[in-house]
Amino acid sequence: MTLQGIILIDVLALLFVGFVLLLLRSGWIYAGYAALWIASSVGVALLVSVPSLLAFVTRAVGAIFPVSALTLIAFVLIFLVLILFSVKLTELHERQTELIQALALRALAEREPGSEAERARRSETPGM
Amino acid sequence: MTRGALAVIPAYNEAQTIASVLRGLQAAAPDVARLVVTDGSRDGTAAVVTELGERHLELVCNVGYGRAVQAGLRYAMAHGYEVVVTLDGDGQHDPRDVPRVIEALATTGADVVIGSRYMGAHYRGPAERRAGQMAFSLLTRVLLGQRIYDTTSGLKAMRASACRAVLQGRFLDFHTEVLVRLRLLGFRIAEVPIDVQERTAGRSMYSFFRALVYPVKTGLLVITGILDALLRGRAK
Numbered sequence: 001m002t003l004q005g006i007i008l009i010d011v012l013a014l015l016f017v018g019f020v021l022l023l024l025r026s027g028w029i030y031a032g033y034a035a036l037w038i039a040s041s042v043g044v045a046l047l048v049s050v051p052s053l054l055a056f057v058t059r060a061v062g063a064i065f066p067v068s069a070l071t072l073i074a075f076v077l078i079f080l081v082l083i084l085f086s087v088k089l090t091e092l093h094e095r096q097t098e099l100i101q102a103l104a105l106r107a108l109a110e111r112e113p114g115s116e117a118e119r120a121r122r123s124e125t126p127g128m
Numbered sequence: 129m130t131r132g133a134l135a136v137i138p139a140y141n142e143a144q145t146i147a148s149v150l151r152g153l154q155a156a157a158p159d160v161a162r163l164v165v166t167d168g169s170r171d172g173t174a175a176v177v178t179e180l181g182e183r184h185l186e187l188v189c190n191v192g193y194g195r196a197v198q199a200g201l202r203y204a205m206a207h208g209y210e211v212v213v214t215l216d217g218d219g220q221h222d223p224r225d226v227p228r229v230i231e232a233l234a235t236t237g238a239d240v241v242i243g244s245r246y247m248g249a250h251y252r253g254p255a256e257r258r259a260g261q262m263a264f265s266l267l268t269r270v271l272l273g274q275r276i277y278d279t280t281s282g283l284k285a286m287r288a289s290a291c292r293a294v295l296q297g298r299f300l301d302f303h304t305e306v307l308v309r310l311r312l313l314g315f316r317i318a319e320v321p322i323d324v325q326e327r328t329a330g331r332s333m334y335s336f337f338r339a340l341v342y343p344v345k346t347g348l349l350v351i352t353g354i355l356d357a358l359l360r361g362r363a364k
Contacts (some may be wrong), residue, residue: 096189097191101199104165104188104199105203107185108203
């Protein structure tokens with residue numbers, strides 16, 4: 001890679017890390033996800049900054065140009081992160097559904113004749 | 129303590145039809161307890177059901193048909209019901225078929241009885257739905273050795289043992305994937321012919337997008353259901 005390309009990618013990685021840290025500081029991102037993004041940015045910056053490492057990775061993935069190897073790595077990384085987010089979303093959706101069901105079941109149990117809540121309501125109602 | 133039968137009626141925005149469904153059910157099957165599951169309805173379905181003095185589970189968000197049924201099954205199992213019947217809240221099912229599917233549990237000895245729209249009945253329905261249904265029907269024949277004509281029927285009667293097995297598995301649509309799983313676990317499934325009416329009010333949950341996604345989604349669930357059943361063995 002040219003020196004200009006290396007500087008550009010390193011600066012972008014630095015900006016990205018700064019942005020993620022800002023998000024983390026303001027509580028907009030969970031620390032685990034921030035660590036994931038920061039590690040990815042630092043990894044890419046390191047890969048670009050050490051020519052022998054980039055050459056090794058390029059050969060290892062069977063690419064001819066370093067840029068192609070970097071693109072492949074980026075795709076794999078984004079794919080894995082998206083899969084992780086799908087899993088997390090599913091987990092959250094499951095928990096939300098369980099909560100909604102539990103709330104409804106509890107509310108019905110309290111309304112049903114003979115329940116403690118219903119008995120308490122009756123005793124509070126004047127004339128009953 | 130064991131109780132008789134409970135009709136679970138999932139309802140999403142069915143304020144216009146739910147009252148007639150409940151009245152019809154009361155007249156046709158007075159011994160069957162009723163539970164409406166209002167699935168995040170925004171049209172006042174819960175208010176209509178409350179006004180009628182009917183028992184209902186009010187889900188604060190829309191969680192989908194399968195999850196609404198799941199909530200109903202959880203209630204039924206917690207309260208010791210021996211039989212659960214599911215029917216739609218849109219008035220498509222004739223409440224007089226409810227006692228028929230319950231009786232069929234005894235006469236056929238099955239654990240699950242499906243009210244089938246495609247068994248000698250006059251129901252046609254949209255072409256794409258018929259084609260999809262035929263595909264799933266053939267799939268059950270190949271996978272289970274038993275052809276189930278209507279895998280997506282909303283009218284089903286189930287014994288408590290089948291309900292408990294269903295609750296142990298993954299829930300999504302409560303259609304083909306559940307039937308395949310139950311059959312693989314050794315439960316017996318039978319069908320009785322029913323007639324349905326097209327809905328006259330409210331909106332169907334079927335859409336063009338859903339018609340595209342549904343077969344793929346259900347196919348995946350059937351495959352994972354088979355793997356799950358094979359791994360767990362015959363749990364019954």
